[in-house]
Amino acid sequence: MKTNDVVIKIDGVDFSYDGDLILKDITLAVKEGDFLGVVGPNGSGKSTLLKIILGLIHPLRGMVRVFGQPPEHARHLIGYVPQHADLDYSFPISVRDVVLIGRLGKAPCLGGYRKDDRQAAEEAMQEVEIYNLRNQRFGTLSGGQKQRVLMARALVGKPDLLLLDEPTTSVDGRVEQDIYELLKKLNEKVTIVLVSHDVGFISTYVNRVACVNRSLSCDRTEHITGDVIEACYSGPVHMLKHKCEL
Amino acid sequence: MFEFIEVLRNHSFMQNAVIIGLLASVACGVMGTYVVVRRIVFISGGIAHAVLGGMGIAYYYGYNPMHGAVVSALIAALVIGFVSLRYHQYEDTLIGALWALGMAVGILFIYKTPGYNVDLMSYLFGNILMVEGEDVRLLAYLDALIILSVLLFYKRFLAVCFDEEYSRLQGIGVVSTYLLLLCLIALTVVILIQVVGIILVIALLTLPAATARYYARSLIQMMILASLFGAVFTTSGLMLSYQPDLPAGATIILIAGLAYLLATVSKGLVSRFHGYRKRY
Numbered sequence: 001m002k003t004n005d006v007v008i009k010i011d012g013v014d015f016s017y018d019g020d021l022i023l024k025d026i027t028l029a030v031k032e033g034d035f036l037g038v039v040g041p042n043g044s045g046k047s048t049l050l051k052i053i054l055g056l057i058h059p060l061r062g063m064v065r066v067f068g069q070p071p072e073h074a075r076h077l078i079g080y081v082p083q084h085a086d087l088d089y090s091f092p093i094s095v096r097d098v099v100l101i102g103r104l105g106k107a108p109c110l111g112g113y114r115k116d117d118r119q120a121a122e123e124a125m126q127e128v129e130i131y132n133l134r135n136q137r138f139g140t141l142s143g144g145q146k147q148r149v150l151m152a153r154a155l156v157g158k159p160d161l162l163l164l165d166e167p168t169t170s171v172d173g174r175v176e177q178d179i180y181e182l183l184k185k186l187n188e189k190v191t192i193v194l195v196s197h198d199v200g201f202i203s204t205y206v207n208r209v210a211c212v213n214r215s216l217s218c219d220r221t222e223h224i225t226g227d228v229i230e231a232c233y234s235g236p237v238h239m240l241k242h243k244c245e246l
Numbered sequence: 247m248f249e250f251i252e253v254l255r256n257h258s259f260m261q262n263a264v265i266i267g268l269l270a271s272v273a274c275g276v277m278g279t280y281v282v283v284r285r286i287v288f289i290s291g292g293i294a295h296a297v298l299g300g301m302g303i304a305y306y307y308g309y310n311p312m313h314g315a316v317v318s319a320l321i322a323a324l325v326i327g328f329v330s331l332r333y334h335q336y337e338d339t340l341i342g343a344l345w346a347l348g349m350a351v352g353i354l355f356i357y358k359t360p361g362y363n364v365d366l367m368s369y370l371f372g373n374i375l376m377v378e379g380e381d382v383r384l385l386a387y388l389d390a391l392i393i394l395s396v397l398l399f400y401k402r403f404l405a406v407c408f409d410e411e412y413s414r415l416q417g418i419g420v421v422s423t424y425l426l427l428l429c430l431i432a433l434t435v436v437i438l439i440q441v442v443g444i445i446l447v448i449a450l451l452t453l454p455a456a457t458a459r460y461y462a463r464s465l466i467q468m469m470i471l472a473s474l475f476g477a478v479f480t481t482s483g484l485m486l487s488y489q490p491d492l493p494a495g496a497t498i499i500l501i502a503g504l505a506y507l508l509a510t511v512s513k514g515l516v517s518r519f520h521g522y523r524k525r526y
Contacts, residue, residue, distance in 0.1 A: 022309050075415055082411065091283055091476045092462050101405045105416035137463055153412070209494060 003080060006033045006068075007161055007191045009052055013062030014049055016100045022048050026062070032160075035187045037206035038195045046195040047083075050163050053193070054080055066161070074158040079154030079190070081164040084146045089139035095149050096134045099125055104158035124156040128182060144175035151182070162186065164194045180205045250485045260484070262382050263374045269382075269389045269481030270441045275473025276396055277434040278425060278455035279465060284407040287452055289326055291426070292341040294435045294447040296322035298347025299519070301369055301434060302355030311369070312381050315439060316388075319432035322348060327428040331421060354412040372443035372495030374484070385440060388433050393519075395430055403427055404465055411518070442495035454479060457509045479505065 006032035015023040022045040024179055030036055051057045055071030066074035080136070087157050102116040102124070113121075125131040128148040133141065138149060147167050154162060164183075168176040183192060184205050186246060196202050208217055254260045281290050299312040300318020322344070329340045356366045368376065377385075396403065405413040406423045414420045431451075438447045454475040455468065462468035483498030 055410065056414070078415075080412070080415055082409075087409060089284075090459075092459065092464055092468055093404065093408055094464055097404065097464070098408070100401070101409060101412060101416070104401065104405050104413060104418055107401065198481060237387060 005099060005122065006030070007032050007066065008193070009063070009065040010053075011063045012106055013052065013059040013064060015045070015052060015059045017048075022214065023052075023059070023212075026212075026216045028210060030191060030193060032191055033187070034191045034208055035183070035206045036194070036225050037202040037209045038193060039197065039202065039209060040212035042197060045186055046197075046212050047165050048201070049212060050080075050165055050195055053163060060202070076157065078161045079157060079159030079162045081147070081150045081154045081162070081167055083149055083165050084143075085170065087138075089140060094134070095125070095136050095141070096121060098138050098149050099134075099152045100128060101154055102153040104179065120156050120158070124152040127155060127186075128152045129208070142175075143170040144172075144179065146177060147171065148182075155156065155186070162190045162192045163200075164192070165225055166195055166197065168196065168198065194244075247485065247489075250336060250488045252516055253488065254500060258379075259375055259487075262377055262379065263484055264481060265382060266374055266377055266385060266440055267498075268369075269385050269476055269485060270437050271476030271480055272473050273389055273434040273437045273474050274451050274467045275454055275471075276392060278433050278451045278453075278471055278476075279469045280403060280407060281431060281456070282452055282455040282459060283468075284427075286431075288338060289330055289341060290431050290435065291448045292326050292345040293319060293322045293428070293432050294439070294444055294451075295345045296326070297432075297435060297439065298352030299348035299350075299355075300352070302352030302359075306359045308357040310381075312384060312436070312440075313435045316384075316433070318348070319428055319436050323428040324425060324434035327418075327425045331424070336439055367505055368443070369439070370443045370445050371493060372439070372441055372446065374441050374494050377440050381440065385437050388437055392433055393432050395426070398472070399423065399426065400466075408446065442499055446495055446499045449499045449502060450476070450479075453499075453506045457502075457506045460509050460513045474498070475502075475505065 006029050008028065010026055012127075013023060013026040014021065024244045026049065038046050038049060048080075052059055053066060053071060055064075057076065064071055067077055072162070074244040100113055100117060103113060103120060107113045107117050109141075122131065122134075125134055128151050130145060130148045130152060133145060133149075138146065141149065151164075151167075162183075167179055167183075171179070180202070183194070187194065194202065194206065250260075254264065260464070280394075281287055297315050297319045300314040300321070302314075303318075304314025305311045326341055326344055329344070330337045333340055352369075356369075402413075402418060402423050405418070405425070407414070408421055410420055413423075434451065435447055438450050442450050455472040457475050458468045458471035462471050479502040480498050483501050484494055486492070486501070487494045487497035
């Protein structure tokens with residue numbers, strides 16, 4: 001926040017899957033303390049961009065640096081919140097155990113978690129206000145609660161960068177607002193990149209918006225105009241009218 | 247019933263059978279839980295059937311088929327694990343092929359072994375009443391190895407089974423963890439083959455765990471409960487099959503299957519009842 005160090009630097013990145021070019025010539029710089037919203041229609045490559053930042057997949061061309069390092073080496077500094085719809089809700093696992101998975105890389109290789117791992121898990125659960133749910137089965141929670149559990153899991157490793165993939169799918173408007181308020185609070189300490197297909201809502205919380213539709217059509221957004229968004233979505237979008245405060 | 251207790255008291259073959267049943271229950275309770283929650287029943291089935299190849303080869307060359315089973319189970323686990331990770335798109339076809347190839351190799355070798363071929367049936371359908379002391383010891387070692395490994399790797403197995411991608415981000419060896427899990431399942435399969443034979447292994451591996459799943463809130467609860475169910479199924483199967491001279495393996499599986507059906511139906515009725523109460 002105080003410094004303006006570059007956290008994520010992406011330069012001229014192409015990515016293709018099965019011969020289809022999904023991302024084309026992406027260039028993006030995220031600075032410390034940013035709250036960047038990545039928007040774009042379904043299938044535009046938003047989640048792919050997140051996975052490239054995580055080093056889960058590698059670009060065809062171009063350079064990616066996270067905290068000045070290749071993504072694989074910076075993973076211990078990144079907290080990631082995937083789409084929870086991809087998880088198995090019938091899996092018998094408690095909220096606490098889900099959160100503890102975020103400490104797996106720091107815990108000893110063999111045996112159980114240490115005391116400081118458990119301590120960190122409790123703090124993370126308190127931070128996102130799910131401590132009272134700690135013994136519940138993950139699958140029995142509501143959509144918003146599940147999202148908070150995955151956020152706690154991302155926070156338990158004390159990251160400097162938080163990446164979220166569609167954190168508000170399958171939750172209703174009020175819960176969505178709660179989650180964004182929570183993220184805004186977290187943004188005082190960590191840099192956040194959030195992927196969403198929902199353009200309207202996030203603009204009140206984020207300080208920058210990037211539109212992805214194969215190419216990254218708009219970045220630096222002191223003023224986001226309807227035209228830019230429309231170009232990205234290739235159609236009229238009526239939610240976004242106001243100025244985005246920086 | 248009384249006759250069973252009488253035999254159990256006086257004859258080592260029945261004592262061995264009960265001990266093997268209990269050893270098998272622990273293994274199938276613990277590893278079956280992973281098979282059920284990770285949904286790798288088909289992969290486990292492939293490993294189980296490919297084991298016949300190793301048993302047949304060992305039998306042909308005059309080695310203990312049990313040793314052949316251990317070796318081939320581990321090889322099958324690594325090959326099938328590699329295939330499922332590397333060629334995910336064709337996973338089911340490839341595993342189906344390995345499944346059949348292993349069995350074909352086993353049958354050819356057993357067929358070509360000189361002498362009276364009584365063993366093929368006992369490999370396929372189990373011979374719990376004919377297991378000897380040496381093999382019981384081997385099974386006990388395998389059991390100990392499985393439990394020790396799960397104690398050491400519990401949190402890793404849990405993480406990899408629940409969320410593979412996130413485990414990879416944590417920087418742990420997801421592939422090696424997964425292959426280790428499959429190897430432990432393979433060793434479990436070797437133990438269970440002694441009880442119910444290759445054909446019915448999958449049922450004993452999954453039914454106690456699947457039944458336990460209805461009542462368990464965590465993985466560890468599910469393992470303990472599944473082991474208890476396994477112990478009840480195997481012991482009562484031995485008891486019920488002895489006097490009417492029924493095949494023990496098939497009786498055990500029948501009991502396990504009925505218990506699972508009962509649990510499924512009663513669980514369905516209970517949740518329907520709750521739904522009814524909520525509505526009115």
